[in-house]
Amino acid sequence: MSWLHISPDSDFSLHNLPFGIFHTGDDRPRAGMAIGSHIIDLEAAAGSGLFGKRRFFKKVFAQETLNEFIALGKPVTNRIRRKVREWLELPGTPENALSILADRQTATMLMPIRVPNYTDFYSSIEHATNVGKMFRPDNPLLPNWRWMPIGYHGRASSIVVSGTPIRRPSGQILVPGGEPDTPIYAPSRQLDFELEMAFVVGKASTLGEPITVENAEEHIFGLVLFNDWSARDIQRWEYVPLGPFLGKNFGSSISPWIVPLEALKPYRVKGPKQTPLPLDYLKSKGAKNLDIALEVTLTSP
Amino acid sequence: MSWLHISPDSDFSLHNLPFGIFHTGDDRPRAGMAIGSHIIDLEAAAGSGLFGKRRFFKKVFAQETLNEFIALGKPVTNRIRRKVREWLELPGTPENALSILADRQTATMLMPIRVPNYTDFYSSIEHATNVGKMFRPDNPLLPNWRWMPIGYHGRASSIVVSGTPIRRPSGQILVPGGEPDTPIYAPSRQLDFELEMAFVVGKASTLGEPITVENAEEHIFGLVLFNDWSARDIQRWEYVPLGPFLGKNFGSSISPWIVPLEALKPYRVKGPKQTPLPLDYLKSKGAKNLDIALEVTLTSP
Numbered sequence: 001m002s003w004l005h006i007s008p009d010s011d012f013s014l015h016n017l018p019f020g021i022f023h024t025g026d027d028r029p030r031a032g033m034a035i036g037s038h039i040i041d042l043e044a045a046a047g048s049g050l051f052g053k054r055r056f057f058k059k060v061f062a063q064e065t066l067n068e069f070i071a072l073g074k075p076v077t078n079r080i081r082r083k084v085r086e087w088l089e090l091p092g093t094p095e096n097a098l099s100i101l102a103d104r105q106t107a108t109m110l111m112p113i114r115v116p117n118y119t120d121f122y123s124s125i126e127h128a129t130n131v132g133k134m135f136r137p138d139n140p141l142l143p144n145w146r147w148m149p150i151g152y153h154g155r156a157s158s159i160v161v162s163g164t165p166i167r168r169p170s171g172q173i174l175v176p177g178g179e180p181d182t183p184i185y186a187p188s189r190q191l192d193f194e195l196e197m198a199f200v201v202g203k204a205s206t207l208g209e210p211i212t213v214e215n216a217e218e219h220i221f222g223l224v225l226f227n228d229w230s231a232r233d234i235q236r237w238e239y240v241p242l243g244p245f246l247g248k249n250f251g252s253s254i255s256p257w258i259v260p261l262e263a264l265k266p267y268r269v270k271g272p273k274q275t276p277l278p279l280d281y282l283k284s285k286g287a288k289n290l291d292i293a294l295e296v297t298l299t300s301p
Numbered sequence: 302m303s304w305l306h307i308s309p310d311s312d313f314s315l316h317n318l319p320f321g322i323f324h325t326g327d328d329r330p331r332a333g334m335a336i337g338s339h340i341i342d343l344e345a346a347a348g349s350g351l352f353g354k355r356r357f358f359k360k361v362f363a364q365e366t367l368n369e370f371i372a373l374g375k376p377v378t379n380r381i382r383r384k385v386r387e388w389l390e391l392p393g394t395p396e397n398a399l400s401i402l403a404d405r406q407t408a409t410m411l412m413p414i415r416v417p418n419y420t421d422f423y424s425s426i427e428h429a430t431n432v433g434k435m436f437r438p439d440n441p442l443l444p445n446w447r448w449m450p451i452g453y454h455g456r457a458s459s460i461v462v463s464g465t466p467i468r469r470p471s472g473q474i475l476v477p478g479g480e481p482d483t484p485i486y487a488p489s490r491q492l493d494f495e496l497e498m499a500f501v502v503g504k505a506s507t508l509g510e511p512i513t514v515e516n517a518e519e520h521i522f523g524l525v526l527f528n529d530w531s532a533r534d535i536q537r538w539e540y541v542p543l544g545p546f547l548g549k550n551f552g553s554s555i556s557p558w559i560v561p562l563e564a565l566k567p568y569r570v571k572g573p574k575q576t577p578l579p580l581d582y583l584k585s586k587g588a589k590n591l592d593i594a595l596e597v598t599l600t601s602p
Contacts, residue, residue: 116417117458122543135542142541143482148473152543153454153550157418158508167509172449172580181444185580207459207552208468240443241436242423242453243544249454251508279473279486 003093004101006036012104014088015266017081018257019066019222022107029110031061031069032102033084034257039102040084048096051083065114066258070202070221077221081260109256111161112224113200118159118252120196120228120244121151125272127194135236146276154228155249162225162253169250171234188231188247195296198226200258213284222258225294229253267292304394305402307337313405315389316567318382319523319558320367323408330411332362332370333403334385335558340403341385349397352384366415367559371503371522378522382561410557412462413525414501419460419553421497421529421545422452426573428495436537447577455529456550463526463554470551472535489532489548496597499527501559514585523559526595530554568593 001014012018012034022032022039032039046057057080060069070077087094122128125141128150132140144150160166168191172183200221205211211219228248235247268287277283302315313319313335323333323340333340347358358381361370371378388395423429426442429451433441445451461467469492473484501522506512512520529549536548569588578584 117456119456120543132542144473144484144538144541147482147484148539150539150543150546152546153456155418155420155454156457160508165509170511172445182577183445183448183580185582207461208466210471237445238449238451239542239544240445241433241540241544242421242451243540243542245420245451245453276483279484281486 002088003090004036004038004088004097010036012036012257014085016259016263017084018259018263019069019077019112020257021065021110021112022102022256023110024102024107028062029064031063031066032107033081034104035084035088037104039104039107041100041102042080042084044100045084045087045096048100050087050096050100051080064110066112066221067114067202070113070200071204073203074218074221077260078262081262109161109163111159112254112256112258113202115156115159118154118156119151120154120248121149123149123151134232135239146274147279148282152243154244154252158249159252159254162227162255164251164253166229166251166253169231169234169246171231171246172237173233174237183237188234190232192230192232194228194230195294196226196228197290197292197294198224198254200224210281213282217261220261222260223264224258225255227253264290264292303336303389304391305337305339305389305398311337313337313558315386317560317564318385319560319564320370321413321558322366322411323403323557324411325403325408330365332364332367333408334382335405336385336389338405340405340408342401342403343381343385345401346385346388346397349401351388351397351401352381365411367413368415368503371414371501372505374504375519375522378561379563382563410462410464412460413555413557413559414503416457416460419455419457420452421455421549422450424450424452435533436540447575448580449583453544455545455553459550460553460555463528463556465552465554467530467552467554470532470535470547472532472547473538474534475538484538489535491533493531493533495529495531496595497527497529498591498593498595499525499555501525511582514583518562521562523561524565525559526556528554565591565593 006013014035017033017035020032020034021029023029031042033042042061043058045051046054046061051057122145128145129140168187170185170187173186173189174181174183178184200223201219202221203219205219229251231247231250235244238245238247267290269289269291270287271289307314315336318334318336321333321335322330324330332343334343343362344359346352347355347362352358364370423446429446430441469488471486471488474487474490475482475484479485501524502520503522504520506520530552532548532551536545539546539548568591570590570592571588572590
């Protein structure tokens with residue numbers, strides 16, 4: 001459907017069109033959109049007039065992060081997506097194609113956003129029960145879990161883009177068979193990660209004014225994969241009563257491409273029935289869950 | 302000791318010289334230092350050549366926050382402090398006095414820093430025991446507390462400058478006498494705040510490389526007062542197992558002036574003797590604690 005060759009098995013089809021920040025060895029970070037084995041250089045596209053308001057969008061897409069763009073809100077970010085798709089579906093190769101396309105294989109992907117805050121939700125009953133078993137075999141799922149989204153703030157400043165090395169942390173550990181409640185300081189022996197989906201929320205809200213469930217999607221720009229690295233031995237000793245801290249905050253990896261929420265519409269399903277029924281302020285209508293199979297491949301270096 | 306009149310009972314003596322961000326109704330935020338009833342306009346001072354490297358410092362002090370300045374590190378930030386003090390101790394009123402001084406009473410103070418991360422430590426045994434009693438009367442102080450600094454990440458993006466209104470949050474609350482483990486959604490009925498000192502850490506560090514106790518002070522720029530607003534009824538129901546969340550993250554207030562760590566040298570004392578002895582990586586030498594009486598005055602509007 002496009003003048004551009006897009007391999008049918010590419011994750012980056014016309015339906016995806018995720019946003020990211022890249023450079024091409026010129027140390028000039030700018031915004032792009034993945035398509036097949038290419039990147040749409042959004043700064044160049046803006047410069048060639050693809051979106052109107054040439055100077056405004058050229059400046060927005062020449063930033064080091066997508067924050068300013070995301071803050072413009074859905075009507076604008078979705079229009080850009082639509083314009084790019086129209087451009088890719090033109091009947092023939094447009095004249096500005098060469099100046100707008102970059103090679104994805106040789107580009108360097110950078111952290112797509114500046115993260116001013118990061119919240120980790122404990123958001124599936126299977127996961128919460130499994131992790132709970134690790135630390136509280138007798139009492140894995142606590143009663144509040146069924147009533148509200150249980151979460152905690154992670155370290156926003158240690159979120160890094162996929163590919164950044166993560167160093168095994170050292171910390172206080174209770175050694176099996178050691179003195180009770182007497183830790184040693186050592187590198188973690190129980191390092192793992194949780195594969196998660198992270199929601200990028202970027203349209204500003206006002207301190208003290210809640211965002212309702214109905215309006216939530218206006219604020220969710222898109223999703224990234226998220227590796228929540230966890231040193232379980234450190235976490236086990238430190239986490240009461242204030243929650244996960246050094247066992248979790250030494251680094252979290254996100255994918256460089258942010259998939260717009262709109263691209264995931266075909267995967268929407270209803271969530272499991274909730275018992276007890278949620279309180280009014282948490283009730284939602286329609287298909288709000290996503291049915292996407294995530295897969296992990298482990299390799300040794 | 303200065304050509305400038307500084308009231309002897311002012312908190313902002315020649316020994317304090319805290320840094321902040323202000324404007325004077327002209328919507329032009331810039332860096333300043335409090336002295337008596339005045340503010341040293343650091344952008345203007347840089348422009349008049351007080352610090353050398355005129356253009357560089359003029360730009361640093363014309364930022365909306367102190368982050369860029371703080372990132373320059375102690376040798377630079379302390380030199381600026383020294384230069385300002387020398388200027389204030391000149392034998393007569395300097396020619397550039399009028400252009401550098403602003404009136405503190407009519408200036409508007411702004412958030413002095415952009416906060417990319419916020420960690421709240423549970424850092425006195427009396428406080429940890431008191432708060433512990435609120436939630437776990439039988440077991441207020443947990444065994445890890447004596448071994449390590451127990452803390453959690455708060456919401457960095459809801460830290461606001463003193464004077465910003467804080468709205469009472471609504472959330473899930475267990476009502477005394479209600480069904481067990483069955484919350485209602487309502488405005489908090491148990492709102493309080495903890496008066497704390499917050500440390501502003503601003504010199505960059507490298508992900509994965511620890512900062513030793515010996516080097517910690519190179520990274521601590523200064524201190525602010527911090528009001529840790531807390532909705533205890535919300536916190537009580539939500540905080541297990543992941544720690545404080547909505548009961549704490551609706552807003553935290555900091556003072557607009559950051560007092561440099563160096564200004565607090567006269568108040569340094571040894572801390573209480575620790576039992577058990579800390580592990581090696583947490584051992585420190587010398588007077589690392591601060592003996593400062595903090596006071597709270599409550600008034601109704």
